[in-house]
Amino acid sequence: MSGGELTLGAVLARLEEREREMTAQAETVREQITQLTAQHDELGRAAEEVRITRKTLLELPERNRPRRRHRSCRIIRPTSRSWRCSPRPTVRCGHGRSVRRWT
Structure with missing residues (x-):
């Protein structure tokens, strides 16, 4: 045999090593999948x-x-009685907003 030829045992060893590498790659691909x-x-x-x-x-x-x-936000026109007591209506619009002045 010349130095370039491989024995049957060496070929089988290389094939076994290659099989292990491919099995490891297949497992990695399975995990990625x-x-x-x-x-x-x-x-x-x-x-x-x-x-x-x-x-x-x-x-x-x-x-x-x-x-x-909202109903409570309509313009409030003062009556003569409330006008005498205050220059603006005492009722406030809903949600803490100030009263709209009448025009």
């Missing part, structure tokens, strides 16, 4: 939630109508 599958599922759920939110928003009624004022 598991992680990517989990990410894929999570993104799918998030996309579904966004789709449902979008549909819900499209089904809401339009808000272009003018808003009604």
Whole structure:
């Protein structure tokens, strides 16, 4: 045998080493697939939630109508009795806002 030829034992040893390397690579790829599958599922759920939110928003009624004022915020015209007591009405509008003066 010349120096370039390999014995059967050496070939088998190289094949066994190569098999171990490929098995390790396959396991690494399997783990990556598991992680990517989990990410894929999570993104799918998030996309579904966004789709449902979008549909819900499209089904809401339009808000272009003018808003009604709260009843307690209408202009208060003083009666002659309250006018004599105070230059402005004593009643306040709701939510702590000041009274609108009558015109």
